[in-house]
Amino acid sequence: MNAEKKWQAVCRCDANYDGMFWYGVKSTGIFCNPSCKSRRPKKDNIVYFDSPQEAMDAGYRACKRCRPDLQSYDPNRHLISHMKEVLDLNADNPKKLQEALKQIPMTPHHFNQLFKIRYGQTPHAYVLNKRLEKAASMLKTNSQSVLDIAMAAGFGSISSFYASFRRVYGMSPARYRELRP
Structure with a gap:
């Protein structure tokens, strides 16, 4: 999946992509699920990850709204x-x-x-x-x-x-x- 398709999923808050990728926001240091209803970040501030662990290893913390760190428990x-x-x-x-x-x-x-x-x-x-x-x-x-x-x-x-x-x-x-x- 390319970055543009991921960006479109983030813009639509598309839950169908949850678990396929996560995105981090450079300016806040937070990572989210594609379906997160938080304010849309600027496209230039986005980094994509293949797992929550990868995002945490890169220094991002989990969003308190969508709780991407609890993905396995749903x-x-x-x-x-x-x-x-x-x-x-x-x-x-x-x-x-x-x-x-x-x-x-x-x-x-x-x-x-x-x-x-x-x-x-x-x-x-x-x-x-x-x-x-x-x-x-x-x-x-x-x-x-x-x-x-x-x-x-x-x-x-x-x-x-x-x-x-x-x-x-x-x-x-x-x-x-x-x-x-």
Whole structure:
């Protein structure tokens, strides 16, 4: 990964790059995770490291906001990425999804917060997007009725499917199907 890509990750506070690299700020002597919400440093003041230990060996101290020194202890990271896989596998099956979500060893509110921090959207929005992607793909490649596609994608009602589809794609599913390449 080149320095420009790392800089873009720092500018976006992109949590997807956490654990891949760390950055230090020369002017403060502090190192952070790419997802740190602290004030963005000047690009010229940045140094990149492959590990927290490398940053500490270079004389940098860990940020007290993002705690890059505690990267190895994040019990929720594994759980949230596992639950994302569960959402991916069960997005089109609401009953299975509901059962899987009941198995989460934390409150729904806490899970929603952690998921949003990690992936930038709530689990509900993530599942809705997965369902819409599946429906859009099926509309392009499948001759089933719109109702059958909506049900196969995991929507509970045709009205919620139409409303969600129109909001995201700006047209009805039938119109989208007509415009397919």
